[in-house]
Amino acid sequence: MTSDLGFDTVLLRLGLSFAAALLLGWNREELGHPAGLRTLVLICLAACTAMLLANWLLAGSRGSGEGLMRLDLMRLAQGILAGIGFIGAGTILKQDNIVRGVTTAATVWLATVIGLCFGAGAWPLGTAATGLALVTLQGLRPVERVLRRRSYGAVTVVFDPALTSHAALLARLAETGFSVRSTTLEQEGARGELRCLGAYGAAMPDWPLGLLARLRAEAGVGRVVWEDMA
Incomplete structure (x- = not known):
């Protein structure tokens, strides 16, 4: 110095x-x-x-x-x-x-x-x-x-509990190949909300678009939001 x-x-x-x-x-x-x-x-x-x-x-x-x-x-x-x-x-x-x-x-x-x-x-x-x-x-x-062989994201689903349920939506997510790591469940009157953090194959960059379309087509689902964590 x-x-x-x-x-x-x-x-x-x-x-x-x-x-x-x-x-x-x-x-x-x-x-x-x-x-x-x-x-x-x-x-x-x-x-x-x-x-x-x-x-x-x-x-x-x-x-x-x-x-x-x-x-x-x-x-x-x-x-x-x-x-x-x-x-x-x-x-x-x-x-x-x-x-x-x-x-x-x-x-x-x-x-x-x-x-x-x-x-x-x-x-x-x-x-x-x-x-x-x-x-x-x-x-x-x-x-x-x-090194990242998997990508991570968060999906939020707002739905009508009279037409579907948290369990049904979680089962649908499992069918799409989304590996759920944590979940947040909310229900208040005629409004239910499911938020999941998880992983999917990094080799499928367009995969979240398919997930959104599939969830949006479910009965009672009003809003679906995807947030990429990569």
């Missing part, structure tokens, strides 16, 4: 942080995630600026002869990482048993660490982390698709 904070050094470190966050944010923005391009750039620049400030304060305190004052730079980094947890938590969405945004939250955390690296002048570490992050986010997507 160097305390030589000339104007060119400050611009270089901020520029590297900006470039790293731009690459990571571009990936998140293309996929429509909540923490996109501008969010990650601002987070990474904030972390870099905080680390530059720490170096600046450290340089200013040297030779001051003040034995009572001691700067602990690790406390600053720990505080930044703890604070960024609130932003990361805000990108995670949970609906029933479906959890989304965990990868985006991890990207936010990593962008913060990369900003700290560039702010501290650790060019090789920040550059290597950025490269590996891009490989993980973009390069491993095909590998992930190969």
Whole structure:
């Protein structure tokens, strides 16, 4: 870590942080995630600026002869990482048993660490982390698709309990090849609702359309909604 904070050094470190966050944010923005391009750039620049400030304060305190004052730079980094947890938590969405945004939250955390690296002048570490992050986010997507031999989804059926039942609809789902993992059953007066989370063959991308048509044709079924969890 160097305390030589000339104007060119400050611009270089901020520029590297900006470039790293731009690459990571571009990936998140293309996929429509909540923490996109501008969010990650601002987070990474904030972390870099905080680390530059720490170096600046450290340089200013040297030779001051003040034995009572001691700067602990690790406390600053720990505080930044703890604070960024609130932003990361805000990108995670949970609906029933479906959890989304965990990868985006991890990207936010990593962008913060990369900003700290560039702010501290650790060019090789920040550059290597950025490269590996891009490989993980973009390069491993095909590998992930190969490993996933099954796709997952949630189906919600609203029906008339006088014409059909939860048991009948569950039996119909089993006939279509939908492997139910969890179910939510609701019934209030003349309205019943069935929500199921499950899996189906990944080699059948049009399978959910057939499932919707088959359930919609059932007597008493008024509304059918499919949500892809892939």
